[in-house]
Amino acid sequence: MNRIVVIGGGNVAASLVPALGDRVVQVYSRTHAHAEELAPGRATDSLDSVTADADVYIITLVDDAVAPTAQRLARLNPGALWVHTSGSVPIEALDPLGPRRGVVYPLQTFSRGRRRDFADIPIFIEGDDPAVGLLARSLSRRVLEADSARRRRLHIAAVFGCNFVNHLWAIADRLLGDDGMSFDLLEPLLRETLDKAVETGPRSGQTGPARRGDTRIMESHKRMLPPELADLYSRLSESIIKMYRQ
Amino acid sequence: MNRIVVIGGGNVAASLVPALGDRVVQVYSRTHAHAEELAPGRATDSLDSVTADADVYIITLVDDAVAPTAQRLARLNPGALWVHTSGSVPIEALDPLGPRRGVVYPLQTFSRGRRRDFADIPIFIEGDDPAVGLLARSLSRRVLEADSARRRRLHIAAVFGCNFVNHLWAIADRLLGDDGMSFDLLEPLLRETLDKAVETGPRSGQTGPARRGDTRIMESHKRMLPPELADLYSRLSESIIKMYRQ
Incomplete structure (x- = not known):
């Protein structure tokens, strides 16, 4: 060794x-x-x-x-x-x-x-x-x-928790950039969200319009987004609504 | 005052x-x-x-x-x-x-x-x-x-960067939990992903099967997921592929 x-x-x-x-x-x-x-x-x-x-x-x-x-x-x-x-x-x-x-x-x-x-x-x-x-x-x-099977499941969890998450940050970055704002404005919010997810579990810390079932705000957000982002917004909102309905 | x-x-x-x-x-x-x-x-x-x-x-x-x-x-x-x-x-x-x-x-x-x-x-x-x-x-x-319009755009960016991200962490937590593993195993990976996104911008730091165009791994992941998560996996992967094709 x-x-x-x-x-x-x-x-x-x-x-x-x-x-x-x-x-x-x-x-x-x-x-x-x-x-x-x-x-x-x-x-x-x-x-x-x-x-x-x-x-x-x-x-x-x-x-x-x-x-x-x-x-x-x-x-x-x-x-x-x-x-x-x-x-x-x-x-x-x-x-x-x-x-x-x-x-x-x-x-x-x-x-x-x-x-x-x-x-x-x-x-x-x-x-x-x-x-x-x-x-x-x-x-x-x-x-x-x-073993291999467990490593594969770990990898899938990491794809959701890390690759897909980074992509959503890239979308947020693009939305802010379109308005002349910088991604690092979100930094304190993102750090706090991560701290909370680690400390109390991400499930209990979920917030936002989909979690509250606030369809008025969700519809107004979708109207402001380009079609492909509006579609992703809908999919993710539906997934949130579904997780907490059960 | x-x-x-x-x-x-x-x-x-x-x-x-x-x-x-x-x-x-x-x-x-x-x-x-x-x-x-x-x-x-x-x-x-x-x-x-x-x-x-x-x-x-x-x-x-x-x-x-x-x-x-x-x-x-x-x-x-x-x-x-x-x-x-x-x-x-x-x-x-x-x-x-x-x-x-x-x-x-x-x-x-x-x-x-x-x-x-x-x-x-x-x-x-x-x-x-x-x-x-x-x-x-x-x-x-x-x-x-x-003003109100900019606050609304900030809110949408925060929904993608924070609410939706937290939901993906909740999904990762569920996938790990199904295998008897704890979410905090992901913590060093998530902190590093956030640090990198803030330092170099999330766009340049994107990694993972969709970014590499590794369809073999993406298909094998989807086969391991329940239908609604496989669908979300596809949508997010397509969104990543599209962002980097442009």
Whole structure:
């Protein structure tokens, strides 16, 4: 567990490598500068140069690259622990690499230039090898088990809670921009809404015209919106009304 | 400006009265205990007992109560400044009270038991009287002008960015709960998504299957969802695809 190779130099690696500290003996990235930036002097841009002398290999590549890379590195180090960090890729993608394989899936969105503290990020693990859990717990205080089916459900929840939410913020941003106003005017409101959702649960904190059943305001809002946004407004309002009718 | 009466003892008043400090000479609420809690010894539950001896009256009642209350208090103090705090009520609702009237609309969601710091809340003002702006700036560093039409557009943006967003969190909460998981597992992801949206704008930070055009994952997600959520998933995904196609 003390000699770790990170395969991939993208957004996940950019937060993972600093969290692993001096356990990282090598970082592979197709773009040499990305690997070098994360682990100066320990970078490679050739899969042929990945060291066979490590205890753990962590694959942080994009989903579609995991299985082909596993095929490619099949004979490198069959006694090591091999894990990937993807929410969507089944553990079986790692089968060619050896019997000790697992998934260490951090539930977070990672971006270049925004290093995240891993300690608070929930990590979902899969794998029989006890080293999978040890690795995860060396990174985060919140480690839970999740097989492929559960990771898929987590992903759907994250799409609603994060991707779709961000899209609604982009719509709000556009509506404000049309009136010469800036998105950050909403910031205190959004932070308070999130704080409240986390503290008391989003269901009990629901407010707004649909929750109150205020059809007069809903109709006046729809008249002010372009057709595609008016349609989305209706759909979401109906979904709110339905959730609280039950 | 030094003797202020607050009409209403609800959620807005609960944050506003402490922010106004010792300028508050009286708080009216239909529920005496609510007013007394906010301003001990300065409470009344009778509109007939509202003092005529004040410089400013701030009406924080629910939307539908503003106009009737303005009629009711019409002859109380026509020389004072009268304002309401609603995003939806036109300034004209205050006409019966006298010529000095305005709107001081804080863009925030208020809840009993969660006192908000007014200094960071954007306040949108309307009204010719310079005292309206002075009052707003004594509460917050961010004061902007907004007539009824702009307040309505702000409200629509807030419905998308806050009410609808909270609903999507309630859906995510339900999906997690069906699998025995807790909503707070999403908290680091949601906070990071919000931080990123505020720092770089939500449009550029959009991620997820719809943004990538990953139809394989979108179809597999929809198959796992109950029909009404699958439909909402499709609508929101289409809306994302459309925004980035342009």
